[in-house]
Amino acid sequence: MMWQKSCSRCQGDLFDAEDRFGRYIACAQCGHELPPAEEQAVLAQASRAAATTPQAKRRLVTAGR
Ligand SMILES: [Zn+2]
Numbered sequence: 001m002m003w004q005k006s007c008s009r010c011q012g013d014l015f016d017a018e019d020r021f022g023r024y025i026a027c028a029q030c031g032h033e034l035p036p037a038e039e040q041a042v043l044a045q046a047s048r049a050a051a052t053t054p055q056a057k058r059r060l061v062t063a064g065r
Contacts, residue, residue, distance in 0.1 A: 003042055007032055014042060 003014040003025075012029025025034045025042060034042065 001046065003046065006042060008034075008038060 001016045005011050006014045007027040007030065009032045010027065010030040012027045012032075014025050014027055014034070016023060016025045018024070025039050026032065027034075
């Protein structure tokens with residue numbers, strides 16, 4: 001998952017990754033790691049954007065019947 005131009009420090013691209021400490025979101029350009037509060041905001045934004053996708057998929061499935 002990537003969030004383009006969402007870094008609060010440099011407006012770079014954020015990506016999510018995982019290490020032994022767990023999941024985190026960091027910036028590809030400056031390496032800034034998001035604090036939990038910012039991470040929540042980015043994830044909430046992403047789930048809001050994804051909310052339209054299941055409906056679109058359902059429409060495709062029912063159209064075939
Ligand atoms: Zn950055």
